[in-house]
Every structure is written in C-alpha cells, then in structure tokens.
Amino acid sequence: MATETALDKVISLAKRRGFVFQSGEIYGGSRSAWDYGPLGTELKENIKAEWWQTFVRGRGDMVGLDSAIILPSAVWEASGHVATFTDPLVECLQCHKRHREDHLIEAFEDKHGRTPADMSEVPCPDCGTKGKFTEPRAFSGLVKSYLGVLDDASGLHYLRPETAQGIFVNFNNVVTTARKKPPFGIGQIGKAFRNEITPGNFIFRTREFEQMEIEFFTHPEDAGQWFDHWVEACYSWFTDLGLNPDNLRKFDVPEEERAHYSAGTIDLEYRFGFQGSEWGELMGIANRTDYDLGSHTKASGAKLQYFDQGTGERYTPYVIEPSFGLTRSMMAFLVDSYTEDEAPNTKGGVDVRTVLKLHPKLAPIKAAVLPLSKKSELAEPSQKLAAELRKHWNVDYDDAGAIGRRYRRQDEIGTPFCITVDFDTLEDQAVTIRDRDEMTQERVSLDQVTSYLATRLI
C-alpha cells in the first residue's frame, strides 16, 4: 500500500513540476502518449546519455545507429509482425469479455480432441455461454499510416513497433562500414509505436513510446554466455544509477508468454506498485536466435550472414537483444528516488520534506544559485556565478521567497546542490553549498565552485 501511494505522489509531482504533461491536454487530452516538460526532457536526455555512454561509446564491441521509423512494409511482413501483431478477437455477447478466437479454438481442441465445426460449439471461458460471439474483428498492434498523396492501400505503411528491425536490415551495412565482426552489437534509441488496446498506468503503457535497444550479434555457440553477460550488464546499469535492488527483479519468461521471435527471455521488472500487479516490466533481454537475420535473408535475398575468414565458416549470427523501455526507465527512476523525510523549520519544529534522490548524473538540474537577498549587490555576483556554471551544467537561478522554500523547491525536483550567495560572499569571496540529501552545508571559495561540483556530479 505504501508504494501505491508513492506512485500516486510521483505522478502528481511529475505533472505539478513539469516532468510530464498530458498530451493535448487543452483539448481534453489523450492517453495514447504523454508530453515531456522542461524537467522531464532533461531527465530523459540524461538517461539516454548515460545509456549511450555505457553501452555504445563505452564499449569497443558496440556501435550506434539511427534508423527510420517508417520502413518498407516488407520489413514487417518478413519480421513476422504483420502476422503476429494482428489478432482476431471475438466478444462474448453474454458477458462482454473479449477473447482471441484462435485461443478459444485451441482450448476446444485440447479438450475435445477435434476441431469445432463452427463457433457455435465453443463456450465462453468466463461465463460458459456457448456460441454467443460477435464476428471476429482484427486487432492490429501495428500503427498504420498512408504515405503518398493517394489515401489508399497502395500507400499503407507501418510505424515501427520496435527499433530492432532497423538494425537487422542494416546488418550488412554496419559490418562493412564499421568493420565489425561478431561478437559485436548495434545500439539504437528511438520512438516506437504500438496500438495497445488499453494504454494506462501513467507513462508505463502508451501507444507512442521510446526504446533503447541493443542487437548483439554472436556465433550461435556463444549465444548463451552473451545472454548471461547482457542480463548482468543491464541489471548493473540500473543499480549503478541508484535504483534500489530490492525493487528490481529478474523474471524468466515462460515459453508460452514469449514473443514470437524469442528462444529465451529474461525481463527486468521494477516494483512500481501498480494496482493489481505490483511489478512492471522495465526491459527484456531476449535470445532472438537467427530468427530475424534468417527471415530477412529469406525474404529479401540479401545474405545477412557473416563469413569468418579464420575458420572459413559462413553462418547466420544469433542475436541477443537487450531492449529497454526508456520512458519506463524514467518512471522507475522517478518512483525509486521519491523520498519523504523531515526537515527543520523556522518555528523550531519539523516539516515533511519531499526529495527526489536522483543520481546526480540523472538530476535535471545539477545546481541552483540562490542569492539570500534580492538586493542588487548579491544579484550581480550570483548571476555571474550562475553564468559560469552554465558553461558545464543545467543550472537554475531562484531569488523568489524565503531561502527555506527555495531549498524545498529544489529538493522536490532532485537538484543535488544549492549554492547560496550571502552578504559575507562580498567580503570572503565564498559561498555556501548545501547537499540535497544530507542538508549539510559547506563554505566554498567562489573560484573552487566549479571543481567542487565537478568532483561530485559523477
């Protein structure tokens, strides 16, 4: 229950302070997507930058890619998405529950050992009523668009439901131009689109979302060890950025629940505290085998294979795919860092203090410059300091209201350091730097502020 309340508070804070806005709010809003406000944009960009550094630039066996959202329809036919993302659904006229028609038929076959003559024989699994179903309707998970000026089927295209396929179809291009040989991987960050039947849970499930994906190509014999490597690397990425391991777990996805391409999947789940199921999927690491390169090779005729000069072996690499939900990760970092503690007030008591204990690398604002008074003799050195710090970081400047209130405002959005310029500054050329988590203060010479922050914002 406590985490559930925390989730509500985080959502409220995110809207109130400009992390996330409802998309199209002035027209009533849409839950298909969300807009990211000034602080949310910074946080999201920081997460992307950390990911890119850790998994792409920071590794010799990885390169980056930015492929198109709109690809030829043939890509999605070859990948299996057109077939498997389209499910015929029927609705029971009695209890109005919806079911996949093929699942109902399979269940009937399992029970009776024969195929039903027609749907009139098939009972509803919920209410038991036989044969009272609507006509099957196709529910496609793919978002469609029509390209070209003729608004007809000849222009039908799909927005990508995952960034992965853009990587697979560029396999040969990257191998040749980046001169990479397995084991190596390609990373990509970008938007993807899926027609979720029911979007919801804030930014957790949306129709437009952002992924950070890696397709790691390896010799089939080494796929298992690379799979294990990536599970650990992904887990560590989250915990290194401060995510509480108690709220992060690995879930071995059973075969019947895996995606059509997967021979093995481990999901990393975070304890969001949703109603119903507490845990929500942050990302998945899947062994896609040679499914994708094989499918595209067959469909396109291009040989998406690797020829090993040393052994003389030609093979289709296996793919280990760590696929992160960027917006889900952002939500997890927000929920995980949300803290309430106590802070003294001027009346001699204590108040509840809201703090986002975000890792300094993720914090949207790294430091705030707070002149103790609005008087011009303090404003001038304060502005100068802020301008200097902005050469390196996103820095806020706030001279409105009592100093305690300004500290709270920064705590609430996770700013690691507040720098107070007071009247002594004019004499000793030093400022007070306050730590977000400990609320301790330290006097630091003006010419040392940049290096002070630099050693702590890592």
Next chain:
RNA sequence: GGGGGUGUAGCUUAAUGGUAAAGCCCCAGCCUUCCAAGCUGGCUACGCGGGUUCGAUUCCCGUCACCCCCUCCA
C-alpha cells in the same frame, strides 16, 4: 470495443435553478542574513454540445476525457 466509476482553479475541497467560496501552490510588492515564516495585492475553474427553463455549474440527453476490470506489451 464491453462493464463500472468520476468530471468545479495547478492541487484538495465547498456552495448554489439567479454565472461560484476557501486552503495550499504560483506570480508581484513589502519584509527577511540559511531550511516551506509574516503582510498586501494578483492570476486561474463549473470538460464539451444540445434540451427543459425567464434564467442551467446545478435537472435531462448526448458526447468527450480520465480511473478500474477484460486484452496487449518495452
């Protein structure tokens, strides 16, 4: 798409068949030498469209949005 619920300011609430109040937040000014202080002032709302009515935020109908459940998934 079906079932259930909810719509008054950024948030939490109030009142009313005669166009709406308060607290918090926010903004401006005063004050203020380090943890949401005080004083003065200010911005901001009846989701939308019809109907009934002299008059609708209130009653009725429709619609839209959001929440929960069914389903899907990063």
